[in-house]
Amino acid sequence: DAGVIQSPRHEVTEMGQEVTLRCKPISGHNSLFWYRQTMMRGLELLIYFNNNVPIDDSGMPEDRFSAKMPNASFSTLKIQPSEPRDSAVYFCASSAGPPSNQPQHFGDGTRLSIL
Amino acid sequence: AQKVTQAQTEISVVEKEDVTLDCVYETRDTTYYLFWYKQPPSGELVFLIRRNSFDEQNEISGRYSWNFQKSTSSFNFTITASQVVDSAVYFCALSALSGGYNKLIFGAGTRLAVHP
Numbered sequence: 001d002a003g004v005i006q007s008p009r010h011e012v013t014e015m016g017q018e019v020t021l022r023c024k025p026i027s028g029h030n031s032l033f034w035y036r037q038t039m040m041r042g043l044e045l046l047i048y049f050n051n052n053v054p055i056d057d058s059g060m061p062e063d064r065f066s067a068k069m070p071n072a073s074f075s076t077l078k079i080q081p082s083e084p085r086d087s088a089v090y091f092c093a094s095s096a097g098p099p100s101n102q103p104q105h106f107g108d109g110t111r112l113s114i115l
Numbered sequence: 116a117q118k119v120t121q122a123q124t125e126i127s128v129v130e131k132e133d134v135t136l137d138c139v140y141e142t143r144d145t146t147y148y149l150f151w152y153k154q155p156p157s158g159e160l161v162f163l164i165r166r167n168s169f170d171e172q173n174e175i176s177g178r179y180s181w182n183f184q185k186s187t188s189s190f191n192f193t194i195t196a197s198q199v200v201d202s203a204v205y206f207c208a209l210s211a212l213s214g215g216y217n218k219l220i221f222g223a224g225t226r227l228a229v230h231p
Contacts (some may be wrong), residue, residue, distance in 0.1 A: 031217065043206070043221045055216065091160060097217040101148045101167060101210070104219060106160035 002026070004107035006092050012113045018080040021110045024073055025094030033104060034067055034077050035091040043091075049075065050097070082114045117142045119209050121222035128197055129230050136192040136225045138207030144168075147211040149183065149190045150219065155203040166190065197229045 005024040013019055025032050034046040048056040052069045060067070064083070069075040079086055089111050093104040118141040128134045140149065151163040164174065166183050174181045178195045194201050204226045208219040 042223050045218065048216060048218065050216065056218070089158065093160075095217055101165065102217050103150060103162045103165050104217065105162060106152075108157075108159045111158070 004092055004094050004105055006090075006107035006110050008110060009108065010111045010113075012115065013082060014115050015083055016081045017114075018078065019082045019086075019112060019114075021077040021090050021092075021112070023075045023077070023092030023107060025075070025092070026105055027073070029094035029096050029105075030072070031095045031097040031102070031104075032069060032075050033093040033095075034075070035093065035106075037089045037091060037109070038087075046077070084114045087112055087114050117144075117209055117211055117220045119207050119220050119222035121205075121207055121225050123225045124223070125226045125228070127228045127230065130199060131196050132229075133193060133195050134197050134227065134229075136194075136205050136207075136227065138190045138192065138222060140188050140190065140207070140209045142209060142211045144211035144213050147209060148217075150208040150210070151181070151190075151192050152206045152208065152221075153203045154206065154224070160206070163192075194227075197227075199229050199231055202227060202229045 007022045030051050032049040036044050036046055046059045047067045049069045065079055067077045089109045091106050091109045093106045095102040095104045120139045147168045149166045153161045153163055171183050180193045182191045204224045206224045207222045210217045210219050
């Protein structure tokens, strides 16, 4: 079975550029999560979608960040304009939730470097 | 408030040693779920186990075992006869019903280094 698929695996871009990260959740999962991982702050939840609808975006750091889920099999996280402090590993996860007992399954992550 | 504490930042052992990773959690919910994830050097996050708050039975899976004790709010993870391939960062996480959805609260992680 295919897991959560993220692209690209690595992204290096210059400050001010637009960055788009992509995620394909596990088929049949109706919950999707975007996380950011940094050394300083650990794993932070950015946004949670249920049935393609954003439910909790309280973790989105600022207006430069936006996320969409146009259908059940695709989501994007966009940063515009990007800044060096956005450098991190971004993970997408999906689950059969929202019941709180459902484990989240993570993609391999996108390592983002903003120069 | 919900919180997960992994007090051990780094642990270093020699292959074949047993090692226990500690996890202490805080929640006011009576129904909650606990998880462990592994993050190997390659960077992905791998789901290892889920336990619910009503099931305090210990669980064993091969060389891995988990000890859940509600009395001490702990959910510790033991690796028996550690191997170099166990080297990774291990995260404990909590999810509670009052969050409304399966929002995971992660601990800071414990970095385990197993040396040959």
